[in-house]
Amino acid sequence: MSNGFGFSFPNNDSNDGDDGDRNDRNDNPFAAFGFNFGTGAGGQGNPAGQPGNLGDILNQFGQMLSGMGSSFNNRTAGDAVNFELALRMARQRIGDSPSVSTSDTTAVTESLRLADLWIDDATTLPASSARPAAWNADDWLVNTMPMWKRMVNPVAENMNRAQLESMPEQAREMMGPMAGMMNSMNAMNFGMKLGHALGDLAQQALTGTDFGLPVAPRDVAAILPKNAAAVSKDLGVPGQEVLVYIAAREAARQRLFTHVPWLVERLVSSVEEYAAGLEIDTSHIEEIARNLDLESGDPQQLQEKLGELQGMDLTPRVNSRNELATSRLETLIALVEGWIDVVVAEALNERIPSAAQLSEAWARRRATGGSAEQAFANIVGIELSAPKVREAAELWRRAHNAVGLQRRDKVWDHPDFLPTAEHLDNPAAFIDTLLDDSPDTEFDEEMARLEEELRKQNDGDEDDEQ
Structure with missing residues (x-):
């Protein structure tokens, strides 16, 4: 699980500031809030190597709140996250976002139409009625924010609850009068971190x-052509092929989300279920404190014990009583993405020269950046294990070979019909369930023949009576 209070936002951008800035942020735990004191070369009015005094700290804190303006209190009632601040921070991170050109919009629309036509042969799920849309990074931020709100709010709310429950009773009583201010501070902190992560994702996203x-609005099939063009350049693959491949994945996913009505709710409710069970575990910190033996009175022993703390993890651990929700989420994401891998490969492999290369590039992208598990860890606070997409894809391929396209896709009719996590490691067991449940063709044909003979016999008897 994530070690932070519900959110973990590693910044892996090697261009994000120079080494000196990174060192300052690592040494100064208040740097994220704009406080520059107590470390490094010192800021204005703070000589190098000299910690700022309480007056400096309070002054900078006041300046920070003043700079935030209305952001401190300007949040929707009931929200545990300052989403207005999150959107502003994300927009600052992506910078200028050029408008989508008419030609890009046309290319997206035509690519989705072509992809849907080809996918018809690879699945029995009909095409969705989703409206084609060409987005830039800012469009992605604005249009996906409502769903991020739904997923992030429960996590933030329950993290606030878990933090309060982890405090001693006396401390909780003392916090009472400051509850409003602390909620606003937490909402602002969550908003800053959410904005940072969404800004990064907006620059990576290829579709909605x-x-x-x-996360995209219902019945919208969105593609980000500028981000797709960057992929084309990096891989050395023609832009049109990249766009059609991305469109095929989006079109296939839209078929699932449209014609499998329980799927979207199951994905989101798994996040909500996980969040409801959040709790903060400080037992390892308490154990370390007991082992310090601070009452021994031996200064040398005390110094040795304190030295041992340097290499210890003193971060409170975030767990959930509903860990099974995470496992279900991992399996469901793997099944969705694995099914899409199979459908897109079947639809495109004979039609686009670079289809296999693009599929492998997508698999690498899933494993190393912009993947579902990173999105959850960075934004929703759930650190998933790497979904077994390759295993899921192999399962769907074998199901197709064993029982055909129609029976394979009928599995999506009800969540109870889906493969389990165990089936990903043992697909043969799932294939057996499909074979046991598959219709007996010979029996059906024999019954039809008998029924036809009986019908003819009855018709003959009626003629005789006349």
Whole structure:
């Protein structure tokens, strides 16, 4: 699980500031809030190597709140996250976002139409009625924010609850009068971190749903052509082929989200279920404190014990009483993405020269960046194990070979019909369930023949009576 209070936002951008800035942020735990004191070369009015005094700290804190303006209190009632601040921070991170050109919009629309036509042969699920849309990074931020709100709010709310429950009773009583201010501070902190993560994702996103999450509005098939063009350049693959491949994945995913009505709710409710059970575990910190033996009175022993603390993890651990929700989420994402891998490969492999290369590039992207598990860890606070997408894809291929396209896709009719996590490691067991449940063709044909003979016999008897 994530070690932070519900959110973990590693910044892996090697261009994000120079080494000196990174060192300052690592040494100064208040740097994220704009406080520059107590470390490094010192800021204005703070000599190098000299910690700022309480007056400096309070002054900088006041300046920070003043700079935030209305952001401190300007949040929707009932929200545990300052989403207005999150959107502003994300927009600052992506910078200028050029408008989508008419030619790009046309290319997206035509690519989705072509992809849907080809996918018709690879699945029995009909095409969705989703409206084609070409987005830039800012469009992605604005249009996906409602779903991020739904998923992030429960996590933040329950994290606030868990933090309060982890405090001693006396401390909780003392916090009472400051509850409003602390809620606003937490909402602002969550908003800053959410904005940072969403800004990064907006620059990676290729479609409205390519992280395996239904974050785009319902009935909208969105593609980000500028981000797709960057992929084309990096891989050395013609832009038109990249766009059609991305469109095929989005079109396939839209078929699932449209014609499998329980799927979106199951994905989102798993996040909500996980959040409801959040709790903070400080037992390892308490154990370390007991072992310090601070009452021994031996200064040398005390110094040795304190030295041992340097290499210990003193971060409170975040767990959930509903860990099974995470496992279900991992399996469902793997099944969705694995099914899409199979459908897109069957639809495109004979039609696009670079289809196999693009599929492998997508698999690497899933494993190393912009993947569903990273999106959850960075934004929703759930650190998933790497979904077994390759195993899921192999399962769907074998199901197709064993029982055909129609029977394979009928599995999506009800969540109870889906493969389990165990089936991903043992697909043969799932294939057996399909074979046991598959219709007996010979029996059906024999029954039809008998029924036809009886019908003819009855018709003959009626003629005789006349």
